[in-house]
Amino acid sequence: MHHLIPLLVAVPLLGAGLLVAGGRRLPRPAAETVACAVSGGTAALALVLLLNSSPPMVEWVGGWRPVDGFSVGIVVLGDGPGLGMAALASLLTLAALVYSWHYFDEPPRRHAGSFPALMLLFQAGMCGFAIAGDLFNAFVYFELMSVVAYALTGYRIDEPRAVQGALTFAVVNSLGAYALLMGIGLLYGRTGELAMTRIGRALDAHGAPDALVLAAFVLVLTGLLVKSAAVPFHFWLPDAHAVAPTPVCMLLSGVMVELGVYGVWRVYGTVFAGPGGVPAPDAQRALLVLGALTAAVGAVMCWYQRHIKRLLAYSTVAHTGLFLVGIGVLKPEADDGTALYVLGHAGVKAALFALAGILLDRYGSLDEHVLHGRARALKGVAAMFALAALGLAGLPPFGTALGKAVTEEAVGGPFTALYVAVSAVTAGAVLRVAARVFLGLGPKPRESAAYETTGSGERPETRQRLTRVPDTMTAVPAVLLAAAVAAGAAPGFAGVVADAVNTAGSGGVRVAVHWTRAGVLLGLLSALLATGLAALAVTRPALLSAPDRALPLRRLQSGHVGDYVAWLLVGAAVLGALALPGVLGG
C-alpha cells in the first residue's frame, strides 16, 4: 500500500502531460472529462490511503530505505494530516473542475487542455507538498504549486488587474520561496540532512540553539507564512484572490493558503520542537503575535470591502490568523480543533467563492453596492450564501463550529474572545452582502467620491452573461456546504481527525474531541453577533461604515509591489525579534 503514496503526485502530473500533448486534438468536453476523471481518481486514491493510514505509513521513493539509520533518498509521509490535506486538495480540485465545466469564455486557441492541465499540475503540487517528509522535496512541490498558481491567477490576460494581481503574487511568493530555500540551506549546512525528522534529531544532537538555528527558523517560517498570508506578509492575497478566476479562488482560499499553515505545523513539530530547536515559548510568542495580528487586520479589512471577492479574500486572511493562533499555542487539543476548522472552512469558503462567481457571471459585477437588490431572483443561491455565511461564523453543526469550539477551549482567555469576534465580524460582512444583494434590504448605499476597489468593472468569466445558472455551478457549492456540515455533524469523524493529528504530532498525546455545551453556546453567540452586525450595517449604514477610522490600515494595501516587499523584510525581521529571547538565553 505504501508504494502508492507518491502516485498522489504522479497521477495528476501524468494527466496534465497527456492533456497538453493531446490538447490540440482533443475537443473541449473530452479534455474536461479527462481532467475530472484524473483528479477524481487521485482524490479516491488519497481517501483509500487515508483509510489505511493508521498506523502511519512511510515510503522511501526509489526504494532508498535507510541503512543504519541513514538514507540517501527522499521520504514521503502517509500519515493522517499529510494524506488528509492531499485528499482535501484533490477533492477541492475536482469541485473546481466540475464548477468550471464549459465555463471560460475562450480557452487559448488550440489549447483546450491547458486550463484543466494547469489545474491538475496545481493539484500535483499541493499533494506533493502535503505528503513531503523531506524539507527540500517540500520546497520543490511548494514551488510547483506557486508557479501554477501565478499562471492561473493571471489567466484572464485581458484584465489589467488580473495581470497586476498575478505579478504581485509572483514577486512576493517567490521572495518567500527564496527565504525558505536559504533556510533549508542553513539547516543542511549544519546537519547534512534533508529529511525533516533527521534534521530535527541532528539539531538536538548539536546542542542548544544558536543564531544559525534562529536564522533557519525565521527563513523557513517566512516562506511558509508568506504562503499562508500572515500579517505583514499578506498583502499579495487580496490582490490575487480578487482577480483570479473563480474556480482558482476556490482552491487558493480553500486549501493552498491553509497548506502554508500545515507546513508551519509540520516543520515546527518535526524540525524545531526538540531541545536543539527553537524553545516552545519563543515559537509560541512568534506564532501567537503574528496570528492574532493577522486575524484582527483580516477581520477589520474584510468589514470595509464592497468588492465581494476581496471581502472573501480578507476573511481568508482573518481565518488563517485564527489557524495560526490555533497551532501557535502548541497544545494537542488546539491542533485537533484547527484541523477540523481548516476542513470546515475549506468547504464553506470554496462554496462562498463559487456563489460569488455566479453573481459575477450573471450580473457582470462584484460590487455590493451596485448589486443592491438585483439578485432577488436567485432564491437558492441566496439561501446557500446565507447558510455559508453562518457556517463561517461557526454556527453548529458546521465543521467550522466544532473546530472553532475545540480550539477556543484549548487556547482560552483573550484568544477565545478573539475567535468569537473575528468569526462574527467576517461572517457579519458576508451576511451584510447577502442581505443587500439578495434581499435588497436597507437603503441603497450612497456613492462616495473616495477611490476604492468597487468590483463594478469586472467582466464575467463566461462567454456571455448567464441567463440561467448551470446546474454544475449550483450543485458544487451545495455539495461543499453539505460536506462542511458533515465534517461537524458526522458522528465519530472528529474523533478520527483528532486521532490522526495526534498520532502524527503532539508527541503522541491523545485527546478526545467532541461537542461541548460551552462550545455550542460560543458558536451560537458568534452566529448571533454576526447577524446583529449585519442587521445594524444594513439598517444604519452610516453607523458602522465610517471608513475614516480604518483608512490608515486600508492605505497600506497600496497595490505597489515595492511596499509589499518592504513589509516582507520587516516581517522577517520581526519574526526574528520575537523568537530571539530563547536563543539568547540558551
Next chain:
Amino acid sequence: MNRRMRLCLVALGGAGLAALFTAAFLRLPAFGGDRHPYGDRAVRAALHRHTANTIASVNFDLRAFDTLGETSILFASVLGCVVLLRQARDEHRARPEPADVAPPVRRYALLVLPVAVLTGLYVVAHGQLSPGGGFQGGVVTATALHLLYLGADYHALERVRPLGAYEAGDALAVSAYVVTGLAAVLAGTAFLANTLLPYGTFNTLSSGGTVPLLNAAVGMEVACAVVVLLARFLDQAVEIEEDSGK
C-alpha cells in the same frame, strides 16, 4: 506609502535580516572541511549502481522524485507562458519583415549551428558519465537552434521549429519520466526505483539502469521547453502588435 517611508521599512527590515544572516553564517561549518555526510553516502550509492557521474545519480536515482518536481515546474512554467502570452483581444499578428544580416554573422552562425546542436546532444547523452546531463544539454540544444534567428531570419527559425510538435514533445517527455517511475510501482517496488534495468558496465553509455532514460527524458523536456518559451517571447517581440486604434 511614499518612497521615503518605503525605504525606511526596507532599511529597518534589511538591517534586522542582515544582522541575523551575519550571526548565522559565522556559525556555519568552515569551508573545505572533511565532513561530508551526504556526499560520502551518495558516492557510495552511485558506485553501487554503476553510475560514473555522482551528480547524475543524485538527480536521477537517489533524489529522482525532486527532479520530477523540478521538471514539472519547468513544464508548468512553459504551460503558464503559453496561456499568459496568448494573443489578447486587443492585439493582432503582423508578419515580420526579414532583416539584413551581416555576412560574417550569417556565416559564423550557420557554421556553428550544427556543432552547437551536436554538443548539446552529446552533453545530454553523456549525462550519466561526465558533467552535464539533461538540464544543461537541453538548454544548449535549444539555444543552438536559435542561431538560425541570428544568422538567417525569423522565417527560417519558424521552419525548423513547428511549435505544436515541441509543445507535445515537452508534455510527452514529462509523461515519459512519470511512466518510468510508474513502471517500478507496477513491478511491485517503490516509485522511481532504479531496479528494473541491468546496471551495465561502469563508465559506459548504457550504465546506471534507468538513469540514462530519465536523463534523456529531462533532456528532451528541457530542449522542447526552452524552444517553446523563447518562441513565445519572440512572438511577443516580433509578431504580436497592440491595436493602434485604441
